[in-house]
Amino acid sequence: MVELKEDERLDYLLAENLRIIQSPSVFAFSLDAVLLSRFVYVPIQKGELLDLCSGNGVIPLFLSTRSKGRITGVEIQERLYSMAERSIHYNDLDNRVKMVLGDINDMPKKLGYGKFDVVTCNPPYFKTPPEGEINENEHFAIARHEILCTLEDTIRVSAAMARASGKVAFVHRPERLIEIIELMRKYRLEPKRVQFVHPKVGKEANTLLIEATKGGQPGLKVLPAIIVYNEENEYTPELREILYGRN
Numbered sequence: 001m002v003e004l005k006e007d008e009r010l011d012y013l014l015a016e017n018l019r020i021i022q023s024p025s026v027f028a029f030s031l032d033a034v035l036l037s038r039f040v041y042v043p044i045q046k047g048e049l050l051d052l053c054s055g056n057g058v059i060p061l062f063l064s065t066r067s068k069g070r071i072t073g074v075e076i077q078e079r080l081y082s083m084a085e086r087s088i089h090y091n092d093l094d095n096r097v098k099m100v101l102g103d104i105n106d107m108p109k110k111l112g113y114g115k116f117d118v119v120t121c122n123p124p125y126f127k128t129p130p131e132g133e134i135n136e137n138e139h140f141a142i143a144r145h146e147i148l149c150t151l152e153d154t155i156r157v158s159a160a161m162a163r164a165s166g167k168v169a170f171v172h173r174p175e176r177l178i179e180i181i182e183l184m185r186k187y188r189l190e191p192k193r194v195q196f197v198h199p200k201v202g203k204e205a206n207t208l209l210i211e212a213t214k215g216g217q218p219g220l221k222v223l224p225a226i227i228v229y230n231e232e233n234e235y236t237p238e239l240r241e242i243l244y245g246r247n
Contacts, residue, residue, distance in 0.1 A: 002090040003121055005099050008083065010090075018061055018091050021083040029058035031243075032171045032207055033122050035226070038063035038242050039195060039209040040120050040169035043069055047117040050074070050161055052104050052154060057084025059120055071097045072111065076149075104149055108160040116161050119168045123154040151176065152183050159187035162214040169211040177208055185193050190216035195223040200231070 002010060008023045009239045014034070042049065043215050047069035053074035063071050068082045078104040081101040088097045102110065151172075158168045168189050172180060175197060181191055187214035197207035205225065227236050235243065 002086055005082075013058070013061060014245075018065070019087065020056060020058060021087045021090075022056060022060060023083070027056045027083065029056065033058045034062065034243060035197060035207065036064070036120055036122055036169060036171040036210060039171075039193075040211060041167045042067040043117055045069075048115055049118045050111070050116040050120070052107070052119065052121040052157065053123050054084060055080050055122070057087050057097075057099060059122065060084070060099075061087060061091065061093070063120070064091075064093055064097050065189060068096070068153050069117070072116075073097070073099045074107055074111075075099060075101060076103055091201075104157045105153055107157060111161065113160055114163045114166075117163060117166050119158040119162045119166065120170075120196055121154050121168075122171050123149065123151060135206070146170065151179065155180070155183040155189065156187050159184075159189050159214060162189075164215050166214045167211055168214065169209070172208050172210070174205045174208045177210075180208075180210060184210075184212050187211070188215055189216060191220050192216055193221050193223060195226060197226045197228065199227075200229050201227055220235070 002021065004010065004021065007025055008021050010019050011022050013020050040064060045068050047067060048062055049067060049069050049071045049074045051063070051071065054060060054075045057073050060071045060073040073084060075084060078101060081099055084099045088094060088099065100111065162168050170180065184191055191210055191212045193211040195209040196205035197209065198205050226238060228239050230236050
């Protein structure tokens, strides 16, 4: 059994044999989280994995199906942290996955510098707008806008916590690609793989996946684009496999 609060519900994690607590008024994971958890390199047998800006713990849960290593998620909003904790317990993953409540800027001192083999982050995508334009729902506003952490914060902290030659992977918006690369290099993260996600063939990319190596040598690979929908507005075969696994 699992305790559900207010408008929370227990959803299936698509291709995985897992369940996750979600809420339409607080947080529900998006395709971006699925794509990042599939894109990033992970050690299969062991290792230390870290997910920043974890929300309801969706990326740590996805990563638990790809790696037998230990996974730590960090979330600043107490309600989302609680949802993640209960989902982890419900899926009997307490021995491998844990959540930490707090500001990511405090995590290097709290969890350790240069400790993690892999760091992932699905950060707020947008700079904070004028007060009147911010979403009235505090949970949504914090998740979408750089209110409690900036892009530079997330990259600086990721670099501080990744070990030498460790991987750091982000999902973000293509219009901020140059800024992301500049910040990664500022903190000794060398971009090595990038992949663009397009809603349809012929449409501009609206999502970016990027992975860097701490202290790596220059050499960027641009992977084939992911197309989400076909002309009939149905998921493409590639996207169906990402979401639901092989039939």
